[in-house]
Amino acid sequence: MKGESAPALAFLYQSCGPALPPAPRLYFFPFPSYFYRVETADVVIIGSGIVGSSVAYHLAQAGCTNVLVVEREAHQGKGSTGKSMGGVRAQFSTPVNIKMSKYSIDFFSRFDEVVGHPADYRAHGYLFCATNEKHLAYLKANRERQISLGVTNVEWVSPEDIVKMVPQLRVDDVLGGTFCPTDGFVDPHSVMMGFMLNARERGVRLWLDTQVTGIQVDAGSAGVRGPHAGSPRGVLDPSASVGARPASKRNADETSALPASDSRISGVMTSRGLVSTRVVVNAAGPWAAEVAKMAGAELPVEPLRRQLVPTEPFDQLPKRFPMVIDMSTGFHFRREGKGILLAWNDPEETPGFKTEFDSTFVEKILTHAASRVPCLAEAGVNPRRAWAGLYEMTPDHHAIIGPSTNVKGLYFVNGFSGHGVMHSPASGRIAADLVLHGHSDLIDATQLSVERFKEGRLLEETAVL
Numbered sequence: 001m002k003g004e005s006a007p008a009l010a011f012l013y014q015s016c017g018p019a020l021p022p023a024p025r026l027y028f029f030p031f032p033s034y035f036y037r038v039e040t041a042d043v044v045i046i047g048s049g050i051v052g053s054s055v056a057y058h059l060a061q062a063g064c065t066n067v068l069v070v071e072r073e074a075h076q077g078k079g080s081t082g083k084s085m086g087g088v089r090a091q092f093s094t095p096v097n098i099k100m101s102k103y104s105i106d107f108f109s110r111f112d113e114v115v116g117h118p119a120d121y122r123a124h125g126y127l128f129c130a131t132n133e134k135h136l137a138y139l140k141a142n143r144e145r146q147i148s149l150g151v152t153n154v155e156w157v158s159p160e161d162i163v164k165m166v167p168q169l170r171v172d173d174v175l176g177g178t179f180c181p182t183d184g185f186v187d188p189h190s191v192m193m194g195f196m197l198n199a200r201e202r203g204v205r206l207w208l209d210t211q212v213t214g215i216q217v218d219a220g221s222a223g224v225r226g227p228h229a230g231s232p233r234g235v236l237d238p239s240a241s242v243g244a245r246p247a248s249k250r251n252a253d254e255t256s257a258l259p260a261s262d263s264r265i266s267g268v269m270t271s272r273g274l275v276s277t278r279v280v281v282n283a284a285g286p287w288a289a290e291v292a293k294m295a296g297a298e299l300p301v302e303p304l305r306r307q308l309v310p311t312e313p314f315d316q317l318p319k320r321f322p323m324v325i326d327m328s329t330g331f332h333f334r335r336e337g338k339g340i341l342l343a344w345n346d347p348e349e350t351p352g353f354k355t356e357f358d359s360t361f362v363e364k365i366l367t368h369a370a371s372r373v374p375c376l377a378e379a380g381v382n383p384r385r386a387w388a389g390l391y392e393m394t395p396d397h398h399a400i401i402g403p404s405t406n407v408k409g410l411y412f413v414n415g416f417s418g419h420g421v422m423h424s425p426a427s428g429r430i431a432a433d434l435v436l437h438g439h440s441d442l443i444d445a446t447q448l449s450v451e452r453f454k455e456g457r458l459l460e461e462t463a464v465l
């Protein structure tokens with residue numbers, strides 16, 4: 001069955017049980033000059049952002065605790081997670097996104113009690129405002145779908161209702177909108193730390209300051225050797241010549257030549273040495289395609305810069321109001337402490353690893369802000385407090401969750417296209433289910449498999465902010 005992963009299932013059922021041998025193990029190679037300590041883990045997660053942390057938490061919850069999370073930065077949250085706006089919403093257009101949000105928002109509302117750490121979930125709502133009939137029809141169709149999938153509290157609002165919520169909004173051209181009171185915000189850093197602290201309390205290991213430099217893949221049936229076989233130089237020294245290594249022990253950039261169906265994960269090369277494992281979860285955020293390539297797999301995930309502008313303290317808007325989305329321009333804003341956080345998707349932005357804030361963006365966003373909320377023209381903005389981060393975009397703006405098609409034991413949890421924080425509870429749960437059982441009862445995960453791009457089964461999400 002597509003998207004299923006029976007070999008990992010069989011392996012993990014054996015290794016995640018109570019009879020799990022203690023890790024790490026020590027291996028002594030028969031060469032005096034080659035004394036290596038080879039770390040082992042049932043699962044290696046690459047990346048400790050909110051998604052990798054959630055996968056670690058959900059694996060540990062399910063009893064799989066021989067898990068190692070590898071993070072190249074000295075602290076968690078240096079990737080997209082630390083740049084996020086923290087918005088959570090169930091107001092999506094596709095069933096799969098609505099279901100993932102429903103599960104996640106319910107999880108956030110119980111996070112403190114379930115995980116034992118705060119998520120700072122604030123149910124302030126999301127308010128979508130439509131200014132033309134097309135957007136109105138779109139919101140109506142979405143609302144019907146959301147209600148049919150159990151998100152029953154999405155309200156239809158008139159311009160008069162909208163003004164009651166945010167009196168400073170210009171509504172002369174607004175035809176109506178939708179409001180969901182359980183949408184709102186979380187603190188992404190707290191959620192990430194909560195997941196990871198809980199996972200570590202259960203035995204999951206986290207290596208900070210450790211770069212994954214390669215993924216080791218066994219070539220397949222002909223001449224296959226176990227993860228600890230072969231000469232130590234062949235296994236551990238990426239600089240050794242290819243000819244000197246066993247044919248089944250090739251590193252990252254050589255694996256694309258391997259026979260697709262027979263490739264299987266056998267280890268991860270890191271700046272601290274080799275980790276022997278049969279299962280790798282790619283949770284590398286905007287860098288996910290690079291990590292996939294290390295195993296010879298292709299992943300259509302591209303980084304795209306997003307910029308946020310906070311205002312100085314501003315008291316002309318209410319102390320509490322929803323995330324407001326002006327559908328005519330895509331401009332949206334919410335309160336952040338004493339100031340207002342302004343966001344807008346610049347259509348001129350092009351893909352790439354650009355993380356510098358572009359000061360010319362301030363004028364563009366303030367034009368949209370002042371047009372919808374005239375009093376925002378008086379808000380002070382210090383461009384040095386503004387920031388940029390990376391969305392991890394896929395061609396259909398939906399996540400990719402599931403096993404690689406050509407490398408057994410490699411799993412993706414990537415490409416959230418701007419929704420990775422809000423979908424972190426669901427994506428961690430689905431990924432853990434797939435690794436441990438080969439399927440998830442939360443959603444039909446085959447919809448999110450990477451194969452959909454080759455098979456033309458794209459899921460277009462148009463409610464992308």
Ligand SMILES: Cc1cc2nc3c(=O)[nH]c(=O)nc-3n(C[C@H](O)[C@H](O)[C@H](O)COP(=O)(O)OP(=O)(O)OC[C@H]3O[C@@H](n4cnc5c(N)ncnc54)[C@H](O)[C@@H]3O)c2cc1C
Binds near residue numbers: 071073388416423
């Ligand atoms: C400006 C902005 C606003 C956003 N607003 C929202 C929002 O309101 N709501 C929402 O849901 N989402 C939002 N997002 C998107 C959200 O932040 C991301 O989808 C989410 O944080 C992705 O989490 P992650 O754990 O997959 O990636 P990351 O947080 O980027 O974590 C990946 C980690 O992998 C590590 N890594 C990469 N390569 C390697 C390697 N070779 N070896 C070791 N470690 C490696 C990185 O150092 C990084 O820490 C926003 C994003 C941005 C940029």
